[in-house]
Amino acid sequence: MADTDPPGGGAGPDADATVDPDEASEGDASTESAAPGAVIVPVEPTSTLRSTVAHVAETAAADGAPAIHLVEIASWRNGDPESDERAAAAERVLERVTAWATADLDDSEAPGAADVEVVTTVLGADDYLFGADDYVRVLAEYAEANGADRVVLDPEYTPVGNTTLLQPLEFALSNTPLSVETAPVDRPTRRERFRTEATTGRFVALFGLSLAFYLLLGDPTYWFDVVTGVASAAVVSITLSRVSLDSNPAFPRTPMRIVRGLVYVPVLLFEIVKANLVVARVILDPRLPIEPTMNRMRVIVGRGLPLMTLANSITLTPGTLTVRARDSDLYVHSLVPWAREGLFDGSLERWTRFVYYGRRSARLPTPRERDDVAILQGADATEELPIAAADGGAIDGERDAADDDSAVDAGDASDEGENDPEVTDR
């Protein structure tokens, strides 16, 4: 866990840290030019992949690097629905890239070109990878196992789909011994990314959904409502179909998810009522003390909608409140130990997996059995609270109070500062 924490944590120390490893890595590169390590290139089907591979092949041949590792970092997880198709697609990309790299090396004039080995692999398919930290962890492990010391990034590399990952990735990589370089290739002027095309599937789904909702509120038999409904649905789906849905609706999957979601609703309502009664009792009876703690739980659900469903279900259930979702770690505040134990039993996690991936995927050990849980406060605490202001040590409380005061002062001062000019202006 510790290795994934720093980039997301307090801004101050990390900002400093980024400078140093950069300098250090440049130093490394110059000292190691005598015996260079292998190069790792994370690949994704982007518009600049071809030129990135050409650049890497050229520099590797010139430097005499022993190998080029072309790696695809899996954004799927083996065993989940569709993982087979996506793994096959990744293999096809890797085959194509290997062909390019081999051809480039054959054409190269450099003496070392014939000795450069081209290796391909898929990384991280056994795990859900969330943010840059997870990707870097996987890359760093692979680099260590294969004697690589350099990562070359494709400037258009965005493995998480529609989020920009390159900068955070470079940032997180700068905290590892690996040296990082973004391939100096021409980027096409086109700003749109390769895979966020507005598909008809998304458009139709959003159009149908908005029209159905409009007609539910209106009168489906009245022509005026139908016409205005079609118009509003068209506006909504034209403007928002790229934003609202992050994957295409697929035939057996989407309806199945809705059906399983409907099964989940009464279960969730029952959980809510049960927890509400327990919490109501604790609140109304002064003899029952509350024992709030902050907890961390690493959950195994996919990124995006499944994670949101789980986090919101946890918050809806009284006694547990999702405070932070950092990659796959949920920071959950619990009001009473009963709620915390219920959380660690992971029934909501299993139900979320059931809704999104089906009954087979719902069978997994509880977070407690997986050892994916931690209590961050109180007598049973097993980990420190990752609060920026609390990093210092024992005198956290006082430091916090002091920080808060100074923040308030600063706020007041700036208020006055804003007010003063007005006064002088008048």
Add this chain to the structure above:
Amino acid sequence: MTETARVWLVVALTLLGLFFSFVSMVGVLRLPDVYSRAHTASQADTLGAGFGLAAVALTVGLAGAGFKSVLLLFFIFVTNPTAAHAIARAAFEEGIVPWIEGDDRR
């Protein structure tokens, strides 16, 4: 006969909704810090509004406006945890350490 039963059911649901809203209010006053108050504040939305809207649906009948009250409940169930999470997350990022037993802060 069924009419009387319906009226009593509506009364019962309204009282339940009132009860949970009351608990939520007591909780907000009694609990020590922003995180624990966020727990109980969202309680008013889930069951307080939930039972209230169920009473509304039963009163007006599912055919017309009652259906809309179900939709309303759905949207409350989506927005309420999002709001609670936003408040708690803001507090967390401000560096407010959650209250634990033995803490003197009130």
